[in-house]
Amino acid sequence: MPDHLSATFAALADPTRRAILARLALGETSVTELAEPFEMSMPAISKHLKVLEHAGLISRGREAQWRPCRLEAAPLKDIAGWVDYYRRFWEESFDRLDDYLRKLQATAPKPQEKKNARKHR
Amino acid sequence: MPDHLSATFAALADPTRRAILARLALGETSVTELAEPFEMSMPAISKHLKVLEHAGLISRGREAQWRPCRLEAAPLKDIAGWVDYYRRFWEESFDRLDDYLRKLQATAPKPQEKKNARKHR
DNA sequence: GAGTTAATTAACTAATTAGTTAAATAAACG
DNA sequence: CGTTTATTTAACTAATTAGTTAATTAACTC
Structure with a gap:
């Protein structure tokens, strides 16, 4: 391991x-x-x-x-620390782009455009 | 699973x-x-x-x-919930029997016993 | 010392996991 | 249509895991 x-x-x-x-x-x-x-x-x-x-x-x-x-x-403290980083993702804060898009998707069911969401790293 | x-x-x-x-x-x-x-x-x-x-x-x-x-x-929320139950064990509250014994062990019996030098965060 | 209790190690097996390469699927492009 | 791009599935292998029973270690008790 x-x-x-x-x-x-x-x-x-x-x-x-x-x-x-x-x-x-x-x-x-x-x-x-x-x-x-x-x-x-x-x-x-x-x-x-x-x-x-x-x-x-x-x-x-x-x-x-x-x-x-x-x-x-x-070690459980470490686990708690690791998982806490992701807290915002289950606490549904709507200030992030992701959640904005998610909201859009929920309200506008058929987005026709192929939004070029691919970014270069 | x-x-x-x-x-x-x-x-x-x-x-x-x-x-x-x-x-x-x-x-x-x-x-x-x-x-x-x-x-x-x-x-x-x-x-x-x-x-x-x-x-x-x-x-x-x-x-x-x-x-x-x-x-x-x-699922990460569930993990956080699970691990949170154990929080008291790494937050070193000294009101439990366990910690009382741990303290005794650290201070009393053997001078060259390992010091159990865990830190608070 | 012989027996009892507590726990581990050894040796084995079956199932699962993490990776591989090669082939298949699916959609877009010309 | 045939080709390219993105991804998955198939088939295989090596390593690890979770369990088993039998044997072993270790400390206590009589």
């Missing part, structure tokens, strides 16, 4: 892993307890944890024979 | 696809122009676009022989 944002997104792309994070939001816990809600073998959970750890989303301690997992939210 | 959040996260887990979205944030454009910055064949880009479209992150029109792509931000 090249960059750390990709690793984080990839880790979050699995519902089991997101459920694990949701559980850890309630507090640190063991692998066995994390595994319990899932119809899945322990090694499968272990692998999911490894993916989460690799992405920096959890850390693992050691306490006797348990390896308690803890949520680490720093 | 089961749920739509997973599909969105998976789509965002690739740097090429994120770059495509970044380009589309500047405005609607053609597949060829989207492909240009990448050392990658057109079919490869076409597949990336299909992934993005499947996740609802872009929509495609038709204008003569071009299929202009447009950013669709609704």
